[in-house]
Amino acid sequence: MDKSLDPALLEQVKKLQQKYAVMGQDLSSYLDGLLYSDYLTYWDYIHLDTLLSLQNPKTQFPDEKIFIVYHQITELYFNLILWEIEQIAFHEALTEKFFQERMVRIITYFQQLENSFSVMIHGMEREQFLKFRMSLLPASGFQSAQYRLIEICSTDTINLVNVQEREALKEYSDIGQQIEKLYWRSGATELASGKKTLTLQQFEEKYLKLFKETGMKYRDRNLWKLFNAKFSQSELLKKYLREFDQLANVLWPLAHLKSAGHYLQRNPEDIKATGGTNWQKYLPPRFQKIMFFPELWSEQEKEEWGKVAIDRMLKN
Template sequence: MENPDLINDIRDKYKDLGENPDTYLNGLLYAKPLNYWDYIQRDALLNLQHPRTDFEDEEIFIIYHQITELILKLIMNEVKQIHKQETLTEEFLLVKIKRINRYTAMLVNSFDIMGKGMDYDDYNKFRLTLAPASGFQAVSFRYLEFYITGIENLVNERGRARLPENPVLEDYFRNLYWKDAGYDHKTGNKTLTLRQFEEKYAEELLTLAKKMQGQTLDLKIARMGELSPELKRELRLFDQLYNIHWPLVHINTARTYLDAKGENKAATGGSEWKKYLHPAFQRRKFFPQLWSAEELENWAKEFLDY
């Protein structure tokens, strides 16, 4: 059925853009109907896996890491929507944080795909072809951290001991918690894994850290004043899911393949993975203002078992 109002609305839309509406209306005559496989780029998506060995479980390893990147993109999508809001309301923020928590729970709950989904011996063979590549180089985590919390919250106790008396942003940047994992603990030199990462991303990350000064999500929330119990609960849940439970499932999976038989294998990137991955050593908190001094002091320590 013809809808003249709809046609007029379409014409007005393109006139407002300074375009000729008839060009776009005539284009509809020639455009092919959209289908599912083209819209989601199915064929391209399913051809993004390029194993380096013939071990079939390597494809599981690749696919799972690609899924992780997509989930992180979902989280970033919500975080950026929050940042675009000039005035944050509890109602808007609660919807977004609940979405973020569902995505983060997916990260946590999906790790059994890695932990129970690969043959132990095959994994410990194909992983040798991956050096010096490492999950340490997953920059999506770093982007999220800089958007969500102040850079001073991303420096652990070891890093704080190295800070000057009156640190500036660059000092914090040099001592970010994750950088400790990029040093050879025997020589004190940067690993190739870290050097590769810094060569590709250091300048971009420092620029982002400067851009986000005073604009991080934790500060935006602090400026909202007193929060409802429900919003506090959801924000604390996000902190727990992302900064405690996610690294815990990661370290437990690493133990399955690197430590299960008492072999204490090194990570492909050479990091001191037991300390790097454990949240009690990372000491990462997004919203420290929502936790008591005692809770901050004992952050994830109940999960220490070595």
């Protein structure tokens, strides 16, 4: 039997030797390690056991598991969206092609989230939901930090300011002042007394510093800034940014609103939402009027923000 090494293999070993030598490492020891190590398994690679140990319902109602898992799935998609935004924002030599390809991914993720929201709307027994929800007070999806980070990394913070104060803050304020007035902070504050809900207080305590830092970090490299700096002539990118804006600020919020309507609507007096918002007035996109890229919409489109999608939703 020919005992000589396949020349291609020998070439690979030489390359490996060079790679390890650069770092002052001895290839032979690493080959020993390879000899003794186990083969990788699927379950270890994706940490399946850990993943499946992360659902800890607070009640005995079986449908609570669906609620937890679907929130986790959503957070994983949010994480992928942030991952793509970060790659666009910190690319060393951003090209139109890279920007476009990453926008397509972001849009795909948001489409998945919009379409899959039916898991929430029709996937749980209302009677169970209304009971286990009470055991989760005052936690709320309102406290999703990744959702807020997606907003902050996508646009200038002025576009996230509460719509009543946006004009006034436009000219004279800095990011710190704008972050004080973000729409969701105003939304969970009692107008008359200025008192913040507990849901908001706890959320801010944990994350406000991060939001301010992220606002500064993305001040000159959020998606809107990057588009404007170099790619504002790209019709395709414009189209993708509009699609993303619609998904993030109209279509997903409407799918979400539908679930709130389905579970909470019937006795609005009795069934309080956890964030303490008057959610019927707070959640609809046509009241929030949050657009990441207002410059890409006509006056009429802005005026009717959320309306076309609502009409479509009511027809279905």
